[in-house]
Amino acid sequence: MGKKKIIKKSTEELFKEREDIESKMQKGAAAGEAGQLGVQNGFLYISSSYNNTILTLTDELGNVLCWISAGKIGFKGTKKGTPYAANKAAELMAQNIQKFRVDKIHVKVKGIGSGRESAVRALAAHGVNIVSIEDRTPIPHNGCRPPKPRRV
Secondary structure, eight states, X not given: OOOOXXXXXXXXXXXXXXXXHHHHHHHXXXXXXXXXXXXXXXXXXXXXXXXXXXXXXXXXXXXEXXXXXXXXXXXXXXXXGSHHHHHHXXXXXHHHHHHHTOOEEEEEEEEOOTTHHHHHHXXXXXXXXXXXXXXXXXXXSSOSOOOOOOOO
16 A cells, blocks of 8 residues: 555645635625624535545535535545545534534435445534435436337
8 A cells, every 4th residue: 555645734725724714704794694703504515426525515595615525635536435535524524614613514415425424424423513414316217218129
C-alpha cells in the first residue's frame, strides 16, 4: 500500500474559509432571522454514486451554505466511492454544521453508492441532531419502451 495523501490547509486558507462562513451567517441574519446567528433547521442532501459521495448543507429556503465531497477532501480515483471516504466527508460536514450552529438537520439521501449509510452514521456519531432521514433515490415505475424484436 502506498502513502496516504492528506491535504493540509495553510492558515491563510483557513482564515479565508472562516470569513466566508461568517459572511454567509451574517447574510442569513440580515435576511430576516431577527439578528440571530445560525440557522434553526437545515437540510443535508447526501448524493452517493459509485464514484463519489457529495454532501450539501442548505437552510430552510434551499440556499446552499456549504458542500463537501470525497474528492474535495483529497481522495482520488476509485477511493472516492468508498465508505471510508464518505465517513471522512461526513466528519467535516459535522464540523461545518456546528460552525453554522444548525440545530436540527433533515437528511435526504439519494443514490446507490456504498457511502450513503456510512455518511449518516458518521453524522450521528459526531453529535448532529438528525430529525428525519428520507430516501430520495429515483426508482423507475416501468422504464422506457423496449425495442422491437429483431427480425432475421
